[in-house]
Amino acid sequence: MEVGNTNSEILDRLNTLLTRTRDGERGYQEAAENVKDAELKSLFLAQSRQRGEYALEIDREIRTLGGDPENSTSLAADLHRAWINIKTSFTGNDDKAVVEECKRGDGQALDDYQEILQSTSLPASTRELLLRQKERIDSAHASMSRLAQVV
Template sequence: MEVGKTNGEILDRLNTLLTRTRDGERGYQEAAENVKDTELKSLFLAQSRQRGEFAMEIDREVRTLGGDPETTTSLVADLHRAWINIKSTITGHSDKAIVEECKRGDGQALDDYQEILKNTSLMASTRELLLRQKERIESAHASMARLADVV
C-alpha cells in the first residue's frame, strides 16, 4: 500500500471512481432502455439507481475531504454506451448481449474499486464506504453472470 499519498492524490482517485460510478449509472440506464424483458428492465433500473446512490456517497466523501467532485462521465464510458447501442442494433437488441455488457461493466467497476482500496491509504470511514459499495457490485456482477447463462 502506498502510504505517502497526499490528500490531492486521494481526491483524484476518488474522483476517478466517482466518474466511473456515474458511468455505471448511465450504462445501466441505457441497458434498461434497450432490453425487451420487463424483469431485466426493472433490474437494470434498480442497478442504475444504486449506482446513482453510490455516486452521491462518493461525491459527499470528496467534499468531506475538501475536494471538488467531478461532474462528468468518462469518454471511455460514452464510447462503451455507443457500443452497446450498436451491438444491440446488430443483434436485434439481444437481451443476452446487453446482460453480457452489464457483466463486463461490473467487472471493470470491481477492478476500479480494488485498485483504490489496494493502492491508496484511505481514512477508515472512506474505506468502509468503498468496501460496502464493492460488496454490492460483486453481488450485481454475480447476478449478471447467472443471468448471462439463462437469457
C-alpha cells in the first residue's frame, strides 16, 4: 500500500471514481430502457438512483477535501452503453444479456473501489464512505449474478 499520497493524488483518484460512478448510474438507466421485464426495469432504475446518490456523496467528499469534482463520463462507459444497445438489438432485447452486462459493470466498479482503497492513504471519513458504497455494490453484484442464472 502506498502511504503519504498527496491531496492532489487523492482528489485525482476520487474524481476517477466519481466518473466511473456516474458511468454506473447511466449504465443502469440504459439497462432499464433495454429490458422488457417490469421487475428488472424497476431494479435497474433503483440501482441507477443509488449510483446517482453515490456520485453526489463522492462529489461532496471531493469538495470537502478542497477539490473540484469532474462532470463527465468516461469514453469506456459510453462505448459500453453503446454495446448494450447494439447487443440488445441483435438479441431481441434479451434481458439476460442486459443482466450480464450489469453484472460485468458492477464487477468493474468493485475493482475500482478496491484499487482506490488499497493504494491510497485516504482520510478516515473518505475511507468509511467508500467502504460503505463498495459493500452495497458488492451486494448488487451478487444479485446480478443470481439473476443472470434465472433470467
